[in-house]
Amino acid sequence: MEGELQPALWAHLRGLADAAEWAWREPDQGLWEIRGGGRVFTYSAGMCQVALDRAAALAEQLGLPGSTARWRAAAAELTRRVLEGSWDEEAQTLSAHLDGGGVLDASLLALPLRRVLPATHPRMVATTAAVAQRLSAGDGVLYRYLHEDAPDGIAGDEGAFVLCSFWLVENLVQQGRLEEAHELYGSLCARTSPLGLLSEQIDPATGAFIGNFPQAFSHIGIIASGVSLARATSDATA
Structure with missing residues (x-):
């Protein structure tokens, strides 16, 4: 029925949201599957933010059981980490990795499309310019x-x-x-x-x-x- 989720599906989605709370800390190879040692990619952290934000929205809109307040708080914390942790003041851009460093990755352009950050945020505007140029x-x-x-x-x-x-x-x-x-x-x-x-x-x-x-x-x-x-x-x- 429209506007409903089957309990088994929601149980699976809840599990994914719970996993997203810690999974962003795990080094990976990013969207482009970079070979070599893993890093904590900004894009990957952003997608965990998406999982948490959307799970909270589903629970609120459909009256589903779940850790809504905790998911909301974790999503907000990830947004903060993306904005602050990946920001490189010298390069004036968000970075490919959550520990900064100024390395550019075009996947940063996907963050506003997934509603992780607004495209009009000054740091996202600066990142757009940096990607377009560099x-x-x-x-x-x-x-x-x-x-x-x-x-x-x-x-x-x-x-x-x-x-x-x-x-x-x-x-x-x-x-x-x-x-x-x-x-x-x-x-x-x-x-x-x-x-x-x-x-x-x-x-x-x-x-x-x-x-x-x-x-x-x-x-x-x-x-x-x-x-x-x-x-x-x-x-x-x-």
């Missing part, structure tokens, strides 16, 4: 990270990761920078194949598609950011 591969496409800053154990370079540019579009939209968002979105759409498809990565030097093709993540990005941009544009002109 991870730029040219012509609106972004690297996931720089190999010299985040060695991934794989020889050679990689292309620009298409999804990251659509995350940038959404950050620009949420920051009210619609003209820039339209320009970037249009340039990305112009890169699609004759069938309107996108690859996982783009060779910055040639514009050629590399990696998986077609890539679902890229198409999720073009749809999600397109919807966000269309809605914001409609609201602005209403």
Whole structure:
């Protein structure tokens, strides 16, 4: 029935929320599965915040049993840790790792999309600018990270990761920078194949598609950011 969760499903979700309270402290390889020693990635901590926040919201909205107050408190603490722990004052950006250090990772652009942080928070605005500048591969496409800053154990370079540019579009939209968002979105759409498809990565030097093709993540990005941009544009002109 709409508006209800089966007890078995909720029991499983409660367990995930409880696990998220401590799981963020465990080193991992981050969203991009960086090879080598694990670190506490800011993105991973942010996703634990999402689990806690959404579990509390479900419990409140549907009257479900659970540690709602504790989840809310833990979610708020994780937001604080992301804002303060990963912030690098010298680099003026949030960092890939929760202990700071100024290493950039385009996954930071996903934090406002998951409602971990508002895109308009000054530190997120600064991070958006840092990612757009320092991870730029040219012509609106972004690297996931720089190999010299985040060695991934794989020889050679990689292309620009298409999804990251659509995350940038959404950050620009949420920051009210619609003209820039339209320009970037249009340039990305112009890169699609004759069938309107996108690859996982783009060779910055040639514009050629590399990696998986077609890539679902890229198409999720073009749809999600397109919807966000269309809605914001409609609201602005209403």
